[in-house]
Amino acid sequence: MLDPQLLRNDLEGVVAALARRGYHLDMESYAALESRRKSIQVHTEELQNQRNVRSKSIGQAKARGEDIEPLLAEVAQIGEDLKQARHELDGIRAEIERILLDMPNLPAADLPDGADETQNQEVRRWGSPRKFDFEPRDHVELGEVLGGIDFDAAARLAGSRFAVLGGGVARLHRALAQFMLDLHTRVHGYREMYVPYLVLDSAMRGTGQLPKFAEDAFCFDGDPERYLIPTAEVPLTNLVADQIVEASRLPMKLVAHTPCFRREAGSHGKDTRGMIRQHQFDKVEMVQISAPAESQAAHEALTGHAEAVLQALELPYRVMLLCTGDTGFSASKTYDLEVWLPGQQTYREISSCSHFSDFQARRMQARWRNPATGKPELVHTINGSGLAVGRTLVAVLENYQERDGSVRVPQALQSWMGGLDTLEPVID
RNA sequence: GGAGGGGUGGCAGAGUGGUUGAAUGCACCGGUCUUGAAAACCGGCAAGGGUUAGCGCCCUUCGUGGGUUCAAAUCCCACCCCCUCCGCCA
Numbered sequence: 238m239l240d241p242q243l244l245r246n247d248l249e250g251v252v253a254a255l256a257r258r259g260y261h262l263d264m265e266s267y268a269a270l271e272s273r274r275k276s277i278q279v280h281t282e283e284l285q286n287q288r289n290v291r292s293k294s295i296g297q298a299k300a301r302g303e304d305i306e307p308l309l310a311e312v313a314q315i316g317e318d319l320k321q322a323r324h325e326l327d328g329i330r331a332e333i334e335r336i337l338l339d340m341p342n343l344p345a346a347d348l349p350d351g352a353d354e355t356q357n358q359e360v361r362r363w364g365s366p367r368k369f370d371f372e373p374r375d376h377v378e379l380g381e382v383l384g385g386i387d388f389d390a391a392a393r394l395a396g397s398r399f400a401v402l403g404g405g406v407a408r409l410h411r412a413l414a415q416f417m418l419d420l421h422t423r424v425h426g427y428r429e430m431y432v433p434y435l436v437l438d439s440a441m442r443g444t445g446q447l448p449k450f451a452e453d454a455f456c457f458d459g460d461p462e463r464y465l466i467p468t469a470e471v472p473l474t475n476l477v478a479d480q481i482v483e484a485s486r487l488p489m490k491l492v493a494h495t496p497c498f499r500r501e502a503g504s505h506g507k508d509t510r511g512m513i514r515q516h517q518f519d520k521v522e523m524v525q526i527s528a529p530a531e532s533q534a535a536h537e538a539l540t541g542h543a544e545a546v547l548q549a550l551e552l553p554y555r556v557m558l559l560c561t562g563d564t565g566f567s568a569s570k571t572y573d574l575e576v577w578l579p580g581q582q583t584y585r586e587i588s589s590c591s592h593f594s595d596f597q598a599r600r601m602q603a604r605w606r607n608p609a610t611g612k613p614e615l616v617h618t619i620n621g622s623g624l625a626v627g628r629t630l631v632a633v634l635e636n637y638q639e640r641d642g643s644v645r646v647p648q649a650l651q652s653w654m655g656g657l658d659t660l661e662p663v664i665d
Numbered sequence: 666g667g668a669g670g671g672g673u674g675g676c677a678g679a680g681u682g683g684u685u686g687a688a689u690g691c692a693c694c695g696g697u698c699u700u701g702a703a704a705a706c707c708g709g710c711a712a713g714g715g716u717u718a719g720c721g722c723c724c725u726u727c728g729u730g731g732g733u734u735c736a737a738a739u740c741c742c743a744c745c746c747c748c749u750c751c752g753c754c755a
Contacts, residue, residue, distance in 0.1 A: 278716095279715070279716070282714095282723060282724045283723085285724060286722095286723060288736080296682095297683080311735090602713095606693090611693075611710080613675090
């Protein structure tokens, strides 16, 4: 949520900034709404003041043993007026609130302008795609050859967009998650967390998934107040909702491995082959809760932590700075990490590292006590995948395959695989 | 699921209809004292919102939402959460 104060003081600036990311805010009607709010609120508070003053004097008169009947008559009408004014104020406040909840974050100043992903800016590249002396298979074929990925079985169990993993592939999937967690906790200083996979709507609202993107999430048992998490960002970030964190506890660096559930409502027909886009996938998620002054550096560092996973696995990737139009609703700035997939001959997103400024914090009322002022102030939140486990599995399979369909286990993973160095094909 | 107890400021904890936004303690900030620190003493210290050039003034908030009343932390109703005991259970 944007600062309502900012909308009052610099509406033009906000409108212009939002226009950069393709969001149209009707300045005239918002300003009109705001001025109506102002006059009604002033009127309402005036009535409340009158009531308070008179009630108090009734109390005092009574204490002195005076007759309070005339005073009661005087105050009789105020209650009715107040009720009506309050009702009107509630209505207009709700309307403003609804608009604010639907308004995306302001893009950071250094984002490239652009309408979609074609305008994203490559920041850097690491590694170079391996040259194959045979036609590389994609992970779907490799999964078949290895006898380790079964989409048919998954469809029979759960419908489309699920996968069943087995044997060495299932183990590799587990090894990847363990490896990532251990890297982030031991080397990067994150605290490992275990969190609920089912959260209240208030948590979803806090991080920005609701109310606007309700159709993307699975709700639980038809209950619009309980949702399956679409990412561990939701429970991890909301740990500080309604909290005032002492400065000494910042930055908070949290990591969790969880399943993620997404409806993929808007992506029919997209990535239907393979396990790139699933209703359920595992992800290791990093979250940082930061003091505002340190948040930009924290965002860069966190992006580096995600990159470290790819580097350790020796998977070639590039870092993209998302343009204004491709940056997500709640984010002010996002780096996507895209890993090279030989099966598709292209870079595909495997991590998204975002800086949310105080946008989520304001929704959550997540604050810290600034030692400089002694006052509670909003924190900044940052998160990123470190990494999406399913997509990392895909990347390992495709990048480490051999002519016969076997897949070498990356050096860094072997100790998490009980020393196993190769997944052998079961068919040829 | 049954029975009981409880949700008040950063924390602990008083407060059962009227100058109570809320005693007291801790924490925190400033000062006195001290070579320095601690202790002691003095003073300050809730958040959110509105309005104002500013001093300030005003409103709201005692789990949440309704209700009673001129007036609610305090009375009534519903809901949520936590704790204790019993039952059940991975």
